[in-house]
Amino acid sequence: MLKECNILRRFTCRRNIFIMYGVTISVCFFIYMVSILVLSSVTSGDAILRTNNVRTLQTSYDDVTGTDNTDISSNLNSGIMTSGSSDLNQRKEQKNKWNYNDKQGSLFLDDEDIAHQKKKSRTRGLHIDNKNKTKRLPNAIIIGVKKAGTRALLEYLRLHPDVKAPGPEPHFFDKNYNKGLNWYRNLMPETSKGQITVEKTPSYFVTKGIPERVYRMSKKMKLIVVFRDPVTRAISDYAQLVSRNPNVKSFEEMVFVNNRTRIVDTSWTIVKIGVYAQHLARWLEYFPIRQFHFVSGENLIKNPASEMQRIQEFLGLEQYITAENFTFNQTKGFPCYKKETKTSGWHCLNEEKGRRHPGIDHSVKRRLEDFYRPFNIKLYSMTGQDFGWS
Template sequence: MILKQIIVYSGCLEKEVLVYCSRKHHVSTGLSALSASRLSNVHLHQEDKELLVVNEGKNSDGYKDYVVRAWLPRKIQQRYKPFTGGFGKTLPRNNPPTQVPSKQISIGTRRMYNKTSHNNRVASRNKRSYKKRFLLKQEETENFPKSRLPQALIIGVKKCGTRALLEFLRLHPNVRAPGPEVHFFDKFYHLGLEWYRQQMPPTLKDQLTIEKTPSYFIGKQVPVRVHNMSRDMKLLLVVRDPVTRAISDYTQTVTKWPQTPFFEKMAFLNASTGLIDTAWPPIGIGVYVRYFLLWNHVFPPRQIHVVSGENLIKNPGREMTRVQDFLGLPRIVSDHHFYFNQTKGFPCVKKSENKGVPHCLGKTKGRTHPDIAPETIDRLRDFYRPFNQKFFQIVGRDFMWH
């Protein structure tokens, strides 16, 4: 058994360690591949061993070669660079290299990063990061019904029609989504990606898993966290006139806490000067541009689709066509799926996979709003106008909230 060479080459997320063993050695796991090759200069830690898999065994003249995959932190990947026979390339099939690297190689994090507490933190971050990559890789390769991490998120905005969008998307046979809001990226991030995955319904590989949690939009750390999980994530953002949104938000608060003071009392710091209390969430959240910029810094515009909450009510078929195009789904959800329910005052669904009868969203959606004085509405409109303009400019669409 001869180790010809360890070659570490890069796709984007993982490194592959190519091991050549003679034919007589049976190699079934990444670990046995490494030990069969007597790779004494490769050190592995228990957790790292679990992340090694044999990708495939190939036969070449006199040798059997195995590709052992290890998901390695980026910093460690860079240390492999000197050994690469061609960074980003696979090895030529009939021309196994003969040069054996002389330096000691360490796969894993602990030995390299346990010298100082800072390095320990880096190491555990890296370990989390490559476990994440391992999970993502699994997502790509297997095709049987199982819970998968979402490929698209409805990130907000609260009270703009996010539930309607999710329920309309669920009419599509290629879409699956958990019913409740998961709040992984803002509340339960510490529970880890595996926990998050378990919250998802089982899907086939060609089905899209979508999750909606409207509070993601305003979470400062959320964009980076989402990006860390998947840089390809598709983001859906529903927006509506921030004045209507504020009243809807307030209506919900009053439903939960009936003692809440009148809208005007909450919205203005000083009723006579008309100074607006931007720290009051129903008002502050409506400054969409402020939060949108955070997302825009992390994700390219082609990965963020902004949905008009007004159109989702007036013309759900057309708005859903845009959404399906953005998600790369065949256009299946259309006008035929909806009818306007006069009593509810909103579009409802004719029938879906789960329910064979027409149905509307629950009674917490489409509540009757309190009457708000026209001058209050005007003041709020004036307040939001410049922020709205900036937002329209950035997203390249005028939502006509005049």
């Protein structure tokens, strides 16, 4: 009897052991299957995400077309500005699409450019690293205006060791846009970390379609505009035209539709450029006013150091360019400059700068002043800056 009880006890013990093993194996198998399902779901999600990112990043940078010349309506002579609401709505709708694409990962600047633009330091320290130089897209663009002092401004900026600029005007956004972003980047000089790239093309400011294209490249682009009294600017532009074509008609014949009525010919490009408020309005559809810096062309001649102080602050540069870098050339009527205040000699702009203006009748100037006055007042309001023109 005792022997039978021991056999029964051993049997019960072995049965319990087998049950425990069975439960353990079942739990392990269940965990294994759950792990496989989770890993499969994550892998599938990553593949879909990568596919979506590739599709998004394949967005064409060259799908914007059209570089029509500025079209100023005939009612400019009455001082009225108009704009097409349908065109404005289309621009805003397209802009929203670009914002959405940016949120999804569509970047028109590479990661290196974005990191460079996000640098918060307002002082770059003038520490130039000659290693790891590369060509970068511009951090700022001088977009206008023609015959207002853009060339002088760029030359003054070149005095700063942390500023680099390409040689000739790139004209990428208005004439060479179909060549692509890589072509544009290759035009830029090599820069080190801590340096910035600035390009200048004055026709950008007055050409339709350019704000959209710049916005697509970089929503945070810094934009510099040099303004000059529009009447003086128009005469200077005409003087350059005469130097290249001595047989051109007189200024009076070209500026008016009819000399008897003295109606200003708003189809003449030299006149259209000076309607600054209308051109700026197109840019403000894409960029906030804080991303603009407006330079007085007159003050850039009279007091270049003060203008350069403000520009260096706007670009986040150390105050390297000072009054010691400039001297005034009484003969040319323009400042001359030098890079190293103690060692280098003075450099003046070429012979084209300071060209003598043709004599224009005072009544013609007064008529142009009357024409531009409402647009000048509008510009003062838009920029918060009074340029002091008549």
